Amino acid sequence: MSDRETRHKASMQKLKERVDEKVASATEQRGLIIVNTGNGKGKTTAAWGTVTRALGYGYKVGVVQFIKGLWECGERNRLEDDPNLDVAIMATGFTWETQNREADTQACREVWAEAARMLADPDVYLVVLDEITYMLKFGYLDIDTVKQALENRPPEQTVIITGRNAHRDLVAMADTVTEMQEVRHAFASGIQARRGIDF
Numbered sequence: 544m545s546d547r548e549t550r551h552k553a554s555m556q557k558l559k560e561r562v563d564e565k566v567a568s569a570t571e572q573r574g575l576i577i578v579n580t581g582n583g584k585g586k587t588t589a590a591w592g593t594v595t596r597a598l599g600y601g602y603k604v605g606v607v608q609f610i611k612g613l614w615e616c617g618e619r620n621r622l623e624d625d626p627n628l629d630v631a632i633m634a635t636g637f638t639w640e641t642q643n644r645e646a647d648t649q650a651c652r653e654v655w656a657e658a659a660r661m662l663a664d665p666d667v668y669l670v671v672l673d674e675i676t677y678m679l680k681f682g683y684l685d686i687d688t689v690k691q692a693l694e695n696r697p698p699e700q701t702v703i704i705t706g707r708n709a710h711r712d713l714v715a716m717a718d719t720v721t722e723m724q725e726v727r728h729a730f731a732s733g734i735q736a737r738r739g740i741d742f
């Protein structure tokens with residue numbers, strides 16, 4: 544064996560030991576709070592990826608979409624016939640288009656009621672609160688209400704929160720937080736959002 548191969552083998556052995564150690568020390572089993580935030584693309588895509596993953600094992604999944612302007616999406620078209628998937632969508636138009644605070648607050652309350660129902664149901668294995676960060680930012684929804692529902696949810700239930708500028712309390716209570724960092728986005732070069740790729 545060459546020197547290089549010997550060194551590689553030794554370093555792989557060390558890596559394996561470190562990974563094995565970490566795997567052995569992860570003994571707790573419970574549902575998670577996952578936050579996908581940041582300005583880069585991929586927050587909602589990653590959430591739907593996890594929805595597909597959970598449905599693939601026959602788990603019940605709830606998705607709550609807090610901004611209707613982003614309603615058209617291929618994932619939903621593909622998965623909506625799955626009897627284990629329950630999707631709730633906010634009833635008004637895109638928040639930045641309607642600029643009707645009262646109507647938006649009411650619509651937000653209504654769709655939050657659906658979210659609260661899912662967050663209280665032990666049969667629901669995964670709940671996605673898509674773009675909920677904006678509801679908190681605009682003051683349509685109260686952070687304490689959301690925190691309480693998350694804290695009291697069934698222990699086996701996982702919740703994914705998506706949207707930019709996640710409230711610091713949500714970041715603090717989450718088990719897994721990913722900040723999507725924008726390096727570049729095609730839209731900035733004048734390229735339109737693509738069907739089946741961006742939505």
Ligand code: ATP
Nearest residue numbers: 582583584585586587588589725728730736741742
């Ligand atoms: P995606 O749904 O593609 O995973 P996202 O959830 O991370 O994106 P949003 O802010 O919710 O980000 O994006 C809404 C729409 O804007 C999507 O069509 C998305 O592809 C697009 N988008 C995402 N990030 C950016 C960005 N940095 N600049 C411009 N458009 C973006």
Ligand code: MG
Nearest residue numbers: 586587674705
């Ligand atoms: Mg999104």
